[in-house]
Amino acid sequence: MSTVAKAVSLLEMLGSGAPETALADLARRAGFDKATTRRLLVSLIAHGLVEQDETTRLYRLGAGIARLALMREAQFPFLRMAAPVVEALAAETGETVHLSEYSKRGLITVQVIESAKANRVSVQLGDVVPMHATASGIAFLAFTEERIREGVLAGPLPAFTPHTIADMEILVEHVAAARARGHSTGSQGYEEGVLSVAAPILGADGFAIGTIAIAAPRVRIHKGDIERHGASVAAAAREIGERLFGRQPGQKRAS
């Protein structure tokens, strides 16, 4: 295991769970020696990615993380460009809307606007959602590079609910349908009782770089809602793409 891999997994452990973590706890969870863990943390502290409370000796993520994220946002203003569109879509539909960005590990939820309704779908900011079990994932797969799609299809398809698509053949059909319609639908594949509609945000090269999705309790979705929401979410996705890259290229033809 490379040293940077260890350091990064420490960062991820600090990010998940409690706001602050003790050294021994961290070492146990990571499976590293106490001494090793501490030395890695010291290196990370020197660069501001981790901070330590002077009195309690607990560790937490540092402001250097925020700095890197701000620098990234300055170079590629995904959130700044997408946020108004997401807000408009949430206002238009009255349902929970979330925005996600592609990463090797899955789709990262980077913005969420929750519905004002009492019965609403709740998504956690920063969560990584699986490609095969969500509307967003399927929308993404439908418009990503062959190589990435094959990677997901070849991998395991763990079931999160009894409704999760765990069969590769069926998943391929869903992806093909999403490609044909320009948006995808998901039905309780990740969380029970939730219906979603999603569309891909396309990059300059025509491949998906993220997705935008509407999520609503199943009981609130009636005949025709899916189609209406599908059109809305696809329009929002296209607008985000245009705001980021100017006029959108034609979608890449999948082989």
Next chain:
Amino acid sequence: MSTVAKAVSLLEMLGSGAPETALADLARRAGFDKATTRRLLVSLIAHGLVEQDETTRLYRLGAGIARLALMREAQFPFLRMAAPVVEALAAETGETVHLSEYSKRGLITVQVIESAKANRVSVQLGDVVPMHATASGIAFLAFTEERIREGVLAGPLPAFTPHTIADMEILVEHVAAARARGHSTGSQGYEEGVLSVAAPILGADGFAIGTIAIAAPRVRIHKGDIERHGASVAAAAREIGERLFGRQPGQKRAS
């Protein structure tokens, strides 16, 4: 030089400068061997902190950075709590307002609201500003732990303009004055023609964790403005502290 130090400096290089960087360029700037640089990047890519354009082979910061920042914000919602207060202060004063957070390297600018006026002060998001040359820095020093203050005072005090306080004795006086008044002032210490007023945001233990500042062109500041802005910025800082930690503790007495 530790391996994680090298990896982190690559991240910082990717964050500064052009949105995408070539391997050779990165290796040159960092002073690492091409092979070394690439292996570090591969490790970072595996964790989503870096991405590589498949066709151009250029590297950029990845979505994993945003994920870590979101997880941090979920644990410690500094921006979410402070943002409305910063906006209100900007609306009240009509001048540029910026918010910063402490980090080992200096104060990190995490939010900026620029004045609507044509002649305005512009601050770069994500920038790290020096402690001794800005109103924010002096406000922070006035309310931080002895140890951190001594560290800055002991270090070099580089001059950014002819007005930068480069003398340790004078700096100590400014810090003492800021401590007495509850807010600090800065006059062209970092950028020519800019006057600033700043106040510390205090943590649960009474020590500063960040600052909020008003920055305006020197020509626009008239008699009385400094005092008025000082009161406003101090009130805003206090409100942010209260939103984060509940009722504010008394300020720590510096020895």
Next chain:
DNA sequence: TATGCGCATTTCATTATTTGCAACGGCATT
């Protein structure tokens, strides 16, 4: 179309860093 240049990538023996055990001291609870 041919040629040369710069770049990214891979290999492998050498080197240096990281590692984990163990011991120490501090702190709080028993």
Next chain:
DNA sequence: AATGCCGTTGCAAATAATGAAATGCGCATA
């Protein structure tokens, strides 16, 4: 006073990182 847990540090062993060189690729120039 004693016990247990934690954070910290030293040191020899082990492992991972290193850099020079070779390979192959793409691009621009001849």
